[in-house]
Amino acid sequence: MASTSPARIWVMRAAFPALSLLVIFLHLLPLSTLPSRWAPPDVMMALVMAWAVRRPDFVPTLSIAFTFLMADLLFQRPPGLIALLVVLGASFLKSQVHPHRETAFLGEWVSVGIVIVAITLSNRLILAVLSVEQPSLGLILIQMVATLAVYPLIVLISESLLGVQKLSPAEAEALGSR
Amino acid sequence: MAKDRSQRDDYAAPLRRLLTGVVCLCLLALFLIWRIDSPRVERFRAQVIDAVVPSMDWAMIPVEGAINLFRDFQSYQRLAEQNRELRSELRQMSAWKEAALQLEQENARLLDLNNVRLDPRLTYVTGVVMADSGSPFRQSVILNVGARDGVRDGWAAMDGIGLVGRISGTGQNTSRVILLTDASSAVPAMIQPSGQSTLVAGDNSPAPVIDFLENPDLVRPGDRVVTSGDGQVFPAGLLIGQVTQDRFGRLRVRLSADYERLEFLRVLRHHGSEVIRDPGGLIVPAPGTGTIPRPRPEGLGADTGDGTEPAETEDG
Numbered sequence: 001m002a003s004t005s006p007a008r009i010w011v012m013r014a015a016f017p018a019l020s021l022l023v024i025f026l027h028l029l030p031l032s033t034l035p036s037r038w039a040p041p042d043v044m045m046a047l048v049m050a051w052a053v054r055r056p057d058f059v060p061t062l063s064i065a066f067t068f069l070m071a072d073l074l075f076q077r078p079p080g081l082i083a084l085l086v087v088l089g090a091s092f093l094k095s096q097v098h099p100h101r102e103t104a105f106l107g108e109w110v111s112v113g114i115v116i117v118a119i120t121l122s123n124r125l126i127l128a129v130l131s132v133e134q135p136s137l138g139l140i141l142i143q144m145v146a147t148l149a150v151y152p153l154i155v156l157i158s159e160s161l162l163g164v165q166k167l168s169p170a171e172a173e174a175l176g177s178r
Numbered sequence: 179m180a181k182d183r184s185q186r187d188d189y190a191a192p193l194r195r196l197l198t199g200v201v202c203l204c205l206l207a208l209f210l211i212w213r214i215d216s217p218r219v220e221r222f223r224a225q226v227i228d229a230v231v232p233s234m235d236w237a238m239i240p241v242e243g244a245i246n247l248f249r250d251f252q253s254y255q256r257l258a259e260q261n262r263e264l265r266s267e268l269r270q271m272s273a274w275k276e277a278a279l280q281l282e283q284e285n286a287r288l289l290d291l292n293n294v295r296l297d298p299r300l301t302y303v304t305g306v307v308m309a310d311s312g313s314p315f316r317q318s319v320i321l322n323v324g325a326r327d328g329v330r331d332g333w334a335a336m337d338g339i340g341l342v343g344r345i346s347g348t349g350q351n352t353s354r355v356i357l358l359t360d361a362s363s364a365v366p367a368m369i370q371p372s373g374q375s376t377l378v379a380g381d382n383s384p385a386p387v388i389d390f391l392e393n394p395d396l397v398r399p400g401d402r403v404v405t406s407g408d409g410q411v412f413p414a415g416l417l418i419g420q421v422t423q424d425r426f427g428r429l430r431v432r433l434s435a436d437y438e439r440l441e442f443l444r445v446l447r448h449h450g451s452e453v454i455r456d457p458g459g460l461i462v463p464a465p466g467t468g469t470i471p472r473p474r475p476e477g478l479g480a481d482t483g484d485g486t487e488p489a490e491t492e493d494g
Binding site: 024025027028029030031032033034035036038039040061062065069070073074075076077078079080081083084087088091130132133135136139140143 | 194197202204205206207208212213223227230237242245246307308310311312313314315317318319357359361382383438439440
């Protein structure tokens with residue numbers, strides 16, 4: 001029952017921007033200024049997908065939009081585009097979720113993978129149509145695959161350490177009736 | 179209770195969908211505005227960075243220090259080996275030092291002979307690197323000097339030895355340096371000793387490409403690459419690096435600046451070099467000051483030969 005109390009919900013709602021800020025902070029550390037041959041996974045994207053599947057109420061649309069807009073601005077990406085795509089992707093995942101049904105993890109991984117691939121490709125496509133200068137395709141594909149590979153790890157950490165788990169039917173009922 | 183809940187959903191779901199739609203429209207509008215009027219949004223971005231990054235600084239310094247400490251600790255394991263290497267390097271260096279001293283004396287003598295005056299307006303302000311771009315697709319760093327220190331867009335940033343990049347985006351207390359390795363960086367340069375002008379273009383690899391070279395046969399690996407000052411981008415003569423050739427035979431620049439560890443950068447104050455616009459403006463004074471050649475005397479046109487100007491009439 002504790003995971004449906006308003007205090008807990010608000011703490012977790014604050015936790016998402018805080019965790020994202022931590023990720024941004026680690027990326028911004030000036031440890032190496034040499035261009036690298038590989039790209040690290042986009043942890044923020046994996047995080048928001050994992051949470052949107054489990055507890056949509058922890059990641060409201062406004063919070064996602066604000067956090068990813070911040071990341072766009074700080075990482076020198078075209079402002080707003082990734083944020084827009086992630087908001088769309090996350091709301092799609094939220095609408096796909098059947099709150100009372102326990103789905104197999106593999107199925108969830110596949111649907112999240114489709115969303116991430118769609119975000120990556122449409123980002124690339126929109127930038128190409130508007131003829132914005134883009135990084136090499138190889139790096140982007142590496143990042144996409146790395147994000148998909150790191151997704152189970154993010155899910156594991158979210159479930160075990162942060163307690164972001166799907167609600168049982170009774171809890172969902174309690175949450176809904178309040 | 180179930181009925182209660184379905185009623186709740188009835189108005190909550192469309193409301194939520196509306197909110198998502200509004201948010202998406204706002205983000206789309208921001209992106210389109212950025213595409214249409216990039217400078218304005220980039221200014222906004224600089225302001226956001228200006229507000230956010232300095233406030234992270236208190237945490238960044240200890241974390242970065244701890245990570246570097248850990249890296250150093252790893253290198254202690256190879257201490258004995260390193261020591262031996264350093265000794266042999268030191269022996270080589272002392273020979274070089276002797277050569278350098280001699281060259282320095284010679285250089286000073288030659289400068290004295292030529293009465294060379296280095297550009298006195300080329301002063302600099304030094305900044306500390308606070309953060310990097312945070313993305314593997316972009317190569318830039320953020321310095322802790324900004325408009326407050328008089329830094330302006332387009333100025334050159336160097337480390338102790340070579341050119342590092344170009345200021346692009348200044349906030350009140352921070353400024354962003356686009357590194358030469360960034361894919362959007364292109365710097366007009368000159369290769370010495372052949373004196374050919376070229377463009378040093380970054381491509382997200384450690385060594386930028388030498389582009390638009392007129393005659394590649396005159397260029398050999400090891401030649402020096404310096405800025406040419408073309409297009410008023412940078413002051414001329416800043417060292418960029420040396421020419422190398424990669425596996426595919428493309429000419430690249432091995433940068434002189436130590437990109438492994440960019441810590442302190444010098445931002446050169448550059449107020450534009452003086453341009454000679456009209457040819458001969460230096461030699462002939464402005465028209466109307468009395469030194470214009472006089473018009474031919476009218477008598478010459480008819481060629482009457484009345485003997486007043488013997489030199490002219492003899493020719494005619």
